[in-house]
Amino acid sequence: MIWLAVATFSTGIDGYVLAGLLPAIADDLNVEPALAGQLVSVFALTSALAGPVLGTVTSRWERRGTIGSSLAVFVLGNLVVALAPNYPIAVGGRVVAALGGCLLNAAVTGYVIALTPIRHRGKALSFVLGGWMTATALGVPVGLALGQSSWRFPLILVSVVGTVALVGILLRLPHLHLPAGSLADRLRPLRQPRLLAGLLVTTGILCSSYTCFTYATIILSPAYPGGWVIIAIMFGYGVASMLGNAVTGRLVDRFSAPRVLTVVLSGLLLNALLGVFTFAVGAVAVAGLVWFFAAGIGNGGAAVPQQARLAALAPDSAAIVMALNGSAISLGLALGGGLGGVTLAAGSPSYGLLGVAAVVLAITLALHVVVQRQGAGISPGAGTGSRSERRRSP
Template sequence: MKNILFLPIAMFAFGMDAYVVAGIIPDISTSFQITEAQTAQMVTAFTLCYALSAPVLATLLAGFPTKKALMLSMLVFIFANLVTIFSTHLSMLLASRALAGIGAGIFSPLAAASAASLVPAKKKGRALGLLLGGMSAGTVIGVPAGLALATWLGWQGVFAVVVGIALIGLIGVLLGVPHICVAPPPSLKARVALLANRSVSATIAVTFLTAVASLGLYAYLAPVITGITQHTNLTPYLWVWGLGGMVGSFTIGHIIDWVKHPKAILLAVLTLMCVAIFSIPNSLSIPSSLSLTAIMAFLPFFLWGAAGWSSLAPQQHTLISLQPEHSAAVVALNSSSNYLGGAVGTLLGGLWLGHGLSVTQLVYAAAAVAAVAIVIQIGILRQSAHSVATKCPDS
């Protein structure tokens, strides 16, 4: 396991880099004299390129030494963040975010393949969980921590911290990861081919819509909170959302093993997320002077974080059961759909606010998208029950 210990550090940097903008949107908007909706497109640029870079470049990666590819992608990521720090206009800022997403998107699947090949078979799940934990921690811990650092370092200092963490990861890869060859990530063609299966495409659609609602709204957490409450202290809400994310990430696997019905679990998770998001405007209107009652203002953020981060695991279980012979490709497709949904959600949120609609309406729109995902998931459950009944007719 010691050969892969630095890989989660790099993944932490990616998770922090992808969504740290959510907490520092007002600062960046002021620096560039642009709208908050325009600033949020930094998230769109990163997540879109993250989702598409690995499958698009998979063919080019075939035969390329894995360690060199890991180091090259980290160098691209670090360089892109340096460009972000020294950007002078919006176009330069968005280009740097796109380049950072490309670097992260190439590194992540190769790191997962490397981790799986460098540990004994009985420890592969633990190794992959360590990588996913690194990236989720980067989002749920790194983002609020970055917001706190911005108070002293400014928004450029936050990205400098990301560069520092990434440098540690790069040095770890250089010194700790041996020269190995692993299969390149599944190509875009291989991933898209799986969508011909209706059950797979329906499941992927739910993943996509869940990300549109959850990750898309998260990118606008700063304008949502300040727009409804007039408060500028976002840190408590980010920490509570992150705490919920950590709880959801660490408990969902045990729940799946216990209940053994990932599709039904996902329906419950989606319902919880939809209700939590829908409750945000009302919870934010609770007077802060009522200390005991004010705790309830944070509950929707905790539940939203928990539900959002626990939604991927049931989907992975479902997809692997549907396509066991293409497990790597179908899991990669699910991951791409998740980040693509986050990118589309952020883009749509920017268009929504750009047309003068309120942040409260944006929250309700996100809840509506989650409701559509619920409807599709109910259809999936009914189809699954029908298939079981057809295979096992009453005697």
């Protein structure tokens, strides 16, 4: 599983580092900063639209080959961006990278779910998804530091890490063939309103997170001016995310995934409400870091129970469901950044973003409770299948 974690590490760096380098990108490619920001939006939009399609088309492919192919496309796209002489080529590279990245994340998660016994699934997901969290803690600060010389260096770093992961995957990862079935059988669970509502919970979690995370520098700027201080704070946020991911990964193996997710969402909502109050009274220096790091723990901790719950809802369509979940993540990223921008443009103080996030979290928690109650009569492991039902080749 180590090489899968390295692969998600590379996608994690790519997902976070560009936003901190937009001014340098704009200067080098001779475009406005707002247009340079579309390199992030293009990636998210492509992922959201292409994820379900690619997940469906490749759902019957051998899993190791799917992971390797998607990772190779992701690496190629990042190399195109890193070497792009102009803005249009950079946009094209981001589209290519997104096509590989959205399929990669879905394929990796589906592989782990299919290969791991139910009782160890939370810990396994936590380990693999920990690559993304580690990227926030280590990869992003390193990438931003490299970006002080050239914005292209972090993308080269992503490509190098991705290539190392690709070699490891091709040499060490076992083949995995999932039961054939028909495409209609695989798509049938997607007709369930409960599953679609569960995917909207993913969107809500990411929307609330990125309403604040996208503008964290602005929110914390009254006490922390930026530069290397912000890089250090981002490192702390990443460590907090890793901690949340590790803890909930083990809790999911002991308790039901919906129960763990209820606690995480409730904690995030309480943290946002307390954050609004403390920012409003001017307690930014200490309380601001407490809010930010607590949000990191909660946001990092939400991924494992949410994915485990979605897998239990449609165990025979894991590849497709994880692709849809990737689209739900991308949609949440886009909505969060847009909602935060509209809030600030309307004249709200920066800490008002915490209030907006709290509203989104309240709606998300209510939706999560509805999804949980609809399945109250279903055992946590129902329908997940057994390892004997899967066929692997050496």
